[in-house]
Amino acid sequence: MRAPMVAANWKMNGSKAICREFLQHFDADGSLDVVLFPPFLYTSILIEGFAERSISVGVQNVSNVSSGAYTGEISAEMAVDSGATYGLVGHSERRNLFGESDGLVAEKFIACQRAGLTPVLCVGESLDERQEGRAESVVAGQIDVILKSVGIKAFANAVIAYEPVWAIGTGETARPDQAQSMHAFIRAFLTKSDATTAKNTRVLYGGSVNANTAAELFAEGDIDGGLVGGASLEFKEFAKICRAISR
Ligand code: PGA
Numbered sequence: 001m002r003a004p005m006v007a008a009n010w011k012m013n014g015s016k017a018i019c020r021e022f023l024q025h026f027d028a029d030g031s032l033d034v035v036l037f038p039p040f041l042y043t044s045i046l047i048e049g050f051a052e053r054s055i056s057v058g059v060q061n062v063s064n065v066s067s068g069a070y071t072g073e074i075s076a077e078m079a080v081d082s083g084a085t086y087g088l089v090g091h092s093e094r095r096n097l098f099g100e101s102d103g104l105v106a107e108k109f110i111a112c113q114r115a116g117l118t119p120v121l122c123v124g125e126s127l128d129e130r131q132e133g134r135a136e137s138v139v140a141g142q143i144d145v146i147l148k149s150v151g152i153k154a155f156a157n158a159v160i161a162y163e164p165v166w167a168i169g170t171g172e173t174a175r176p177d178q179a180q181s182m183h184a185f186i187r188a189f190l191t192k193s194d195a196t197t198a199k200n201t202r203v204l205y206g207g208s209v210n211a212n213t214a215a216e217l218f219a220e221g222d223i224d225g226g227l228v229g230g231a232s233l234e235f236k237e238f239a240k241i242c243r244a245i246s247r
Pocket of ligand 1: 009167169171206207229230231
């Protein structure tokens, strides 16, 4: 059985004040995995503050290498050292705004697992790719690069987030049936390599999820939770989204 998971991707947003609001007012009941991905500078505050509660903290990015003369970079080992347990890799903003290639995404996925972080691999097609009928092949390609570098067994300790680029930050959530269809496709694609791993791998949906759209999305059979951007910065809204998943 796949445990439901709801993750907050704060992107380059947030502040100490927002961290304090979450620490004071936000909790999760243990029936789902809740992961917060704040900017690096705020990870320690949240890790220490949530130490007694069942809330995990992850990092939004890691370097592909472990240490050395790489000014400005942070390694997966450092993230683990500070208490983080998850790492986002392949987010479309990293791919598109920072030029991360499929190859670099694969290296970062490996770096996370080598250090002991669970990677959350983001995949998703652009609007053009969807309109050209290429959504499934694009997503399959993004997963295949990782499969070819690490093998299907590595997905036993990874999460996939399907985030159609056209739905991120646009207010245009994918319809539940549209998202479900891609999630089922992703699971079928993994099944070709290993049915058990495919059955157990969590596939989250991301792209303009909010408290009004979450329940319908999470009710779909292959949607195991969400990766939430804009709506995750306000603890009441994020708590409502977490409550929308019940399995
Ligand atoms: P959004 O972002 O919820 O603001 O669309 C989701 C994401 O990019 O992870």
